[in-house]
Amino acid sequence: xxxxxxxxxxxxxxxxxxxxxxxxQEYLNRxxxxxPVINAYIALDKDKTLAQAxxxxxxxxxxxAVPLTxxxxxxxxxxxxKGWKTTCGSKMLANFVAPYDAHVITxxxxxxxxxxxxTNMDEFAMGSSNETSYFGGVKNPWDYTRVxxxxxxxxxxxxxxxxxxxxxxxxxxxxxxxxxxxxxFTGLKPTYGVVSRYGMIAFASSLxxxxxxxxxxxxxxxxxNVMAGFDERDSTSLQREKEDYTRDLNKPLQxxxxxxxxxxxxxxxxxxxxxxxxxxxxxxxxxxxxxxEISLPNTxxxxxxxxxxxxxxASSNLSRYDGVRYGHRAExxxxxxxxxxxxxxxxxxxxxxxRILIGTYVLSAGYYDAYYLKAQQIRRLIAQDFExxxxxxxxxxxxxxxxxxxxxxxxVDDPVAMYLQDIYTISTNLAGLPGMSVxxxxxxxxxxxxxxxGLQIIGNYFDEARMLNVAHQYQQVTDWHTRMPxxxxxxxxxxxxxx
Amino acid sequence: xxxxIEDIKKIAHLARIEVSESDAAATLTxxxxxxxxxxxxxxxxxxxxxxxxxxxxxVQRLREDVVTKTNxxxxxxxxxxxxxSGLYLVPKVIE
Numbered sequence: 001x002x003x004x005x006x007x008x009x010x011x012x013x014x015x016x017x018x019x020x021x022x023x024x025q026e027y028l029n030r031x032x033x034x035x036p037v038i039n040a041y042i043a044l045d046k047d048k049t050l051a052q053a054x055x056x057x058x059x060x061x062x063x064x065a066v067p068l069t070x071x072x073x074x075x076x077x078x079x080x081x082k083g084w085k086t087t088c089g090s091k092m093l094a095n096f097v098a099p100y101d102a103h104v105i106t107x108x109x110x111x112x113x114x115x116x117x118x119t120n121m122d123e124f125a126m127g128s129s130n131e132t133s134y135f136g137g138v139k140n141p142w143d144y145t146r147v148x149x150x151x152x153x154x155x156x157x158x159x160x161x162x163x164x165x166x167x168x169x170x171x172x173x174x175x176x177x178x179x180x181x182x183x184x185f186t187g188l189k190p191t192y193g194v195v196s197r198y199g200m201i202a203f204a205s206s207l208x209x210x211x212x213x214x215x216x217x218x219x220x221x222x223x224x225n226v227m228a229g230f231d232e233r234d235s236t237s238l239q240r241e242k243e244d245y246t247r248d249l250n251k252p253l254q255x256x257x258x259x260x261x262x263x264x265x266x267x268x269x270x271x272x273x274x275x276x277x278x279x280x281x282x283x284x285x286x287x288x289x290x291x292x293e294i295s296l297p298n299t300x301x302x303x304x305x306x307x308x309x310x311x312x313x314a315s316s317n318l319s320r321y322d323g324v325r326y327g328h329r330a331e332x333x334x335x336x337x338x339x340x341x342x343x344x345x346x347x348x349x350x351x352x353x354x355r356i357l358i359g360t361y362v363l364s365a366g367y368y369d370a371y372y373l374k375a376q377q378i379r380r381l382i383a384q385d386f387e388x389x390x391x392x393x394x395x396x397x398x399x400x401x402x403x404x405x406x407x408x409x410x411x412v413d414d415p416v417a418m419y420l421q422d423i424y425t426i427s428t429n430l431a432g433l434p435g436m437s438v439x440x441x442x443x444x445x446x447x448x449x450x451x452x453x454g455l456q457i458i459g460n461y462f463d464e465a466r467m468l469n470v471a472h473q474y475q476q477v478t479d480w481h482t483r484m485p486x487x488x489x490x491x492x493x494x495x496x497x498x499x
Numbered sequence: 500x501x502x503x504i505e506d507i508k509k510i511a512h513l514a515r516i517e518v519s520e521s522d523a524a525a526t527l528t529x530x531x532x533x534x535x536x537x538x539x540x541x542x543x544x545x546x547x548x549x550x551x552x553x554x555x556x557x558v559q560r561l562r563e564d565v566v567t568k569t570n571x572x573x574x575x576x577x578x579x580x581x582x583x584s585g586l587y588l589v590p591k592v593i594e
Contacts, residue, residue: 099574192554206553235559304539315514322515324587329580336590341517353516354529357507360514361530362537374540376550381543383551416532432554461555 001026002162003484006071006219009165013060013070020060020070023165024053024114027072031117031163034487037144040157042077042135043085043118052114059112067222069112074164076155077118078125079210080199081105088201089121089133089151092327092347102199103231104168104210111226116164120154123349124318125175125203127151128421131412132351139408140183141485143449146405149179149421155213156183161487166214166223170200171435172207173306174401174425180213180437181400181454186471186481187213188220191461192432193238196231204313205236207306207429216481217438217471221245224464240462248469254288256470259393263299264424264456270403272443276453277399280440280474284397287473292393296385301378302427303419308362308375309430314352315359321347354415383431386458395470396458399424400437404451424456434459438471439480452480502531 001009001018012018028046035041049072056070080086080098082105087093101109108115122132130138130153138153140146141161148157152169156179159167169176171189180187188211195210202208212223224245231237260281265274285291323329323343330342348356362371389396402423411418428435437454444450455474459467475481507527511518518526572585581588 304537326578336592340515344515345517356514357510361510377545377548380551
């Protein structure tokens with residue numbers, strides 16, 4: 001049951017083969033068994049969760065169920081959920097109980113989905129390994145000595161270990177796709193503006209976008225049908241017709257033009273990961289796709305540009321944590337200024353502070369043109385690269401991450417090495433394009449452990465339905481997305497982040 | 500541009516984050532590395548390129564200037580570190 005698709009689970013619920021309470025309890029039992037080691041969830045509230053499951057069963061019995069009614073979903077702890085502790089992985093919000101629901105939570109509640117709990121994440125979504133979380137790292141279910149990726153590391157591990165039917169994530173520079181690649185499941189970052197950011201704790205507002213993390217493309221399409229849609233409370237939410245993301249899943253791929261950017265297969269890509277991606281591309285040729293060589297010449301600049309824009313926006317967004325209205329406040333201080341400085345020194349972890357300082361620096365008087373403005377200009381060049389590319393192809397493919405999951409602690413003291421994890425994902429955030437990662441096979445390292453590899457599919461603006469079609473057709477002829485790790489019952493204590 | 504320890508302290512003050520002497524030294528090393536990465540931008544000729552702030556060039560929506568939210572002060576203040584009679588308490592700022 002735990003390895004079933006959302007469609008199958010919905011059918012089982014509709015046929016009364018299982019109740020939502022039973023299904024939810026099955027996941028809660030797995031969480032009890034494995035979460036003490038994996039650390040994917042940081043807030044659980046079984047009473048609330050089971051009450052939702054009971055309500056879903058009533059709804060199913062009354063015949064008013066919709067897709068996802070009664071399905072247990074894990075929510076990244078970046079989404080405010082009324083009455084739930086919502087920490088964003090930070091000491092700053094360790095005691096914050098959300099007084100309202102994020103739009104994404106409202107949408108899942110309206111569909112009658114069950115909130116299984118809040119998942120661990122890099123502090124304020126700043127990280128690529130989940131090691132910056134105040135609540136400790138998360139283990140990669142495929143190998144407990146390795147990271148699950150980040151920042152949506154808890155959701156990633158929960159999906160991979162089947163500790164939920166599906167999960168939500170957010171992606172500012174790759175935080176859905178890189179962990180999807182490292183943990184071996186399907187994750188989609190939609191076009192910027194498609195999913196409301198209301199109630200989603202802000203990191204870099206012009207880049208942040210929520211999306212589904214699930215077993216398959218079909219599951220992601222069902223999740224998108226719930227998550228997407230206009231919301232007037234998010235000033236950048238796009239006013240568009242509601243669409244059915246499952247509508248194109250079964251279209252044949254004959255004649256699909258797949259662009260391969262040469263920059264995604266250059267130096268820096270692990271050779272074994274490269275081979276897995278080439279094999280996946282060969283599979284697409286068999287499905288009738290036509291391969292087009294393309295170039296995204298400014299790919300290398302996406303990381304410098306991102307590390308100006310994202311910290312700049314973060315330094316502004318995180319100025320709200322002042323110890324006055326909510327969040328942590330220092331125990332002792334001499335005056336107001338001292339209270340601010342001590343509160344923020346204590347409440348934020350090392351990586352978050354670094355990014356606030358970078359952002360403060362690049363926005364400070366006299367440097368704006370050289371950094372922020374310059375970065376915004378290059379951002380346009382990056383977007384124009386994609387615009388040119390999409391004149392010649394329908395989707396772009398390449399690796400989602402340069403390597404398989406790396407060892408915990410390996411990059412924790414080297415921010416620049418950590419930042420390079422997002423080399424293939426950041427440019428789509430800067431351009432505002434949708435991107436996804438799809439399980440494409442495994443790469444075996446020197447220690448004999450087979451680790452998942454994700455194929456990235458990048459689409460043009462609002463082309464999510466086509467991307468899901470492209471991924472779904474691949475998943476009809478491969479079974480990588482059905483593979484699940486053999487979970488060990490024990491492991492080393494979870495490595496701690498900034499605590 | 501190379502940063503100094505003094506620059507770190509100044510930036511940290513602007514960001515309202517207290518840094519100790521030893522933190523400042525460690526931060527300097529890490530920030531210098533990150534700024535080195537950022538410097539790659541300077542080699543690009545961006546003359547005449549319109550800055551891009553958002554991917555979709557849409558304008559901010561306007562709405563009628565009417566009350567849409569109800570007062571939830573008590574609910575919101577449950578998360579506050581220190582309140583009194585519906586007011587947020589901070590250290591004395593006016594002599």
